[in-house]
Amino acid sequence: MNAVEVRNLYYSYDRKKYAVNDVSFDIPAGSYTTIIGHNGSGKSTIAKLLLGLLEKEKGEIRIEGLDLTLENLSEIRNKIGIVFQNPDNQFIGSTVRDDIAFGLENHCFPQNEMDAIIEEYAAKVGMTRFLDSEPTKLSGGQKQRVAIASVLAMKLNILVFDEATSMLDPTGRRDINNLINELHRDQNLTVISITHDIEEVAQSDNVIVVDKGRIALAGTPKEIFRHQYELIGMKLDIPFIYKIRNALKAKGLKVSDTLDMERMADEVCQYVLKK
């Protein structure tokens, strides 16, 4: 089954130019999909359309088979959630505990289960000792952990991360990425991650490349990175391993198209150290 199906989707902010222009894609249930594209390419707009935060102009969106319409909106939001880049814009509660509770109350979780759920998800993101702190007193990375806990706690099947780790420090980023991977693996969470982290892209199941409001490329990371010059043309990055391979080729050194840095090091050393 597909977690998300999008068909011929259009959206315009100014009624002059389409920010999302005839976009169609499927996201299989339980997959880890990354969406990449330069700033302004339309990837965040697509994410907001999936949640019904923006109203589509034309086209179809189905979440776990259910048509996204105004009438279905609350049911849709029991299936799919989003974590944004800037955690300051997503706080409601006066303590971390209240903030996580807010979403649960909205989604009608039984009162007697709420405390346990709050504790469980605060622990998952390493924020247990801050449960009674004011969100405004937390650092940026800590706030983002709370925002992620608040959405995860609602036990949705599909989560969209809109550059959710881009404001965290490397340790925080690693922790949150591990957490997302764990939820993806153990609880079959469908992850849709809008990201500039090319290493995350390389490890995902599927990649969707958005450019000028359209889907420019879609496929597995290996398929996508085969188009490295197109990616650079779309102002995107390519993994280090491709860059070093290009530079070596330009100097006449032959290396295979492995994606693994250890193997690349083996090859280079064999080649260079060979008597």
Next chain:
Amino acid sequence: MSIRFEKVDFEYSPNTPFAHLALKDVDLEIPMGKVTAIIGATGSGKTTLVQHLNALLMPTKGTVEVLDHRIEAGKKYARIKDLRHKVGLVFQFSEYQLFEETVLKDVAFGPKNFGASEEEANEKAKRALTTVGLDEHYYERSPLELSGGQKRRTAIAGILAMGPEILILDEPAAGLDPQGAAQMMSLFRRLNTEKGITVLIVTHNMEHVLEYCDEVVVLDEGQVLMHTDMKTFFENEEYMERANINPPAIVRFKALLRSRGLDVPSDILSIEDLAGFLSRRKKK
């Protein structure tokens, strides 16, 4: 002249249940004329540290010296306006601070506020906009219509228009796409090499530190863990481990080559140089 912290403590909300010591006994000297990266985990005090440099925060204990200014804990400081003229601080997500109707007005606001005439302020604003790569087509546009990267450039132009001697940027590339981020970082590098502006950049991006910075200051729980030049930092695995960073890809790749018996010279820190070295090594 330099930037000096002497035994600086800073405490948020002192004498309340929320009291939090964000800087502890900081001794630090940052040289002028360089690009210095301030790195460290979330909550390590990076933002708190740089906000002392234009007296947005005053030390709870100790002394901060910036240019010819000396800010002492517990003493009233009268020359804030002059200090803020010379030390430009660009906040994280600075694009949220644009407020004027047009880009040109927004950038000219600073110089006007510091006493420049309308004409002078506009002249300075135009020069600053050119520096950040926004031409006259942008002058009359509303800041709200711009893309995220353009908004941030506008905010930076607003600071540059005041002609700062020291430019401080708090995570200036966060949230930009890879090429936007690279353009932003090369702009700061250029401001340093061409105009001699001292630049301090708070960042988490080690690729940027490697490519664009001269010095590295590592903060940890409100204290200076180390201060070294960029090359020494990325040459020492022990330093990187102590700083708890994920080394740039080229440094990781060099470590893999070395562990396989290929001795790569320490000053090779770019892909081009590494490929050149490997091809020369092969020919021998």
